[in-house]
Amino acid sequence: MRILIVEDEYTLADALKAKLEKEKYVVDIAIDGEEGLYNALSNIYDLIILDVMLPYKDGFEILKEIREKDIESKVIMLTARGELEDKLNGLENGANDYITKPFHTEEVLARVNIQLKNPIKSNNKNIIKFGDLKLDVSKSKLICITNCTEVELVKKEFLVLEYFMNNPNQILSKEQLYDKVWGLDNEIESNNLEVYLSFVRRKLKAIGSNVIIKSSRGLGYKMEDQNE
Numbered sequence: 502m503r504i505l506i507v508e509d510e511y512t513l514a515d516a517l518k519a520k521l522e523k524e525k526y527v528v529d530i531a532i533d534g535e536e537g538l539y540n541a542l543s544n545i546y547d548l549i550i551l552d553v554m555l556p557y558k559d560g561f562e563i564l565k566e567i568r569e570k571d572i573e574s575k576v577i578m579l580t581a582r583g584e585l586e587d588k589l590n591g592l593e594n595g596a597n598d599y600i601t602k603p604f605h606t607e608e609v610l611a612r613v614n615i616q617l618k619n620p621i622k623s624n625n626k627n628i629i630k631f632g633d634l635k636l637d638v639s640k641s642k643l644i645c646i647t648n649c650t651e652v653e654l655v656k657k658e659f660l661v662l663e664y665f666m667n668n669p670n671q672i673l674s675k676e677q678l679y680d681k682v683w684g685l686d687n688e689i690e691s692n693n694l695e696v697y698l699s700f701v702r703r704k705l706k707a708i709g710s711n712v713i714i715k716s717s718r719g720l721g722y723k724m725e726d727q728n729e
């Protein structure tokens with residue numbers, strides 16, 4: 502899952518990023534309000550950690566604009582101590598939670614995990630299931646339940662599979678996949694996606710899964726269970 506941190510204090514943003522990346526989240530940082538809004542409007546983020554006091558555009562303006570554009574990323578606001586009005590303002594404008602500064606990165610991680618509880622994940626929040634597949638999020642491992650076979654994944658393969666398994670039976674466009682896996686500002690070779698898809702398909706075959714990733718010419722790709 503992809504998280505955006507909009508925070509102008511570099512050290513704080515870096516500490517949060519490091520903490521969240523340890524938990525396998527993919528994290529981008531924006532260091533002012535304009536960049537933050539631009540990134541947020543791309544609609545590729547599952548969650549946005551949004552500071553209130555920012556250069557050029559404050560957190561509330563950003564929140565207001567993204568909610569007006571129907572972007573449903575979860576938003577956790579960071580407010581200075583005792584700014585009760587900020588909190589109320591934020592929650593009214595569609596923030597999902599707020600955290601008061603100063604805080605421990607542990608606390609932020611806990612709140613992020615609460616917001617990103619995914620309904621199709623099983624009781625164990627580190628497992629995503631589809632068909633005969635089980636994706637172990639904490640170990641970056643893909644398991645075929647019926648065959649008791651498993652294979653390890655590199656980061657990009659993991660991100661591709663996570664996105665498909667959270668959105669099975671839906672066509673995902675190339676653009677959606679690029680943005681989710683590579684993010685906004687990375688220059689990438691245009692055939693990278695196909696390369697990683699072929700790696701992932703090979704791994705699905707290697708563990709004997711019935712799940713496939715189908716190409717729909719001109720539209721994108723779809724994960725399907727052949728047994729259904």
Ligand code: CA
Pocket residue numbers: 508509510552553554555
């Ligand atoms: Ca700030």
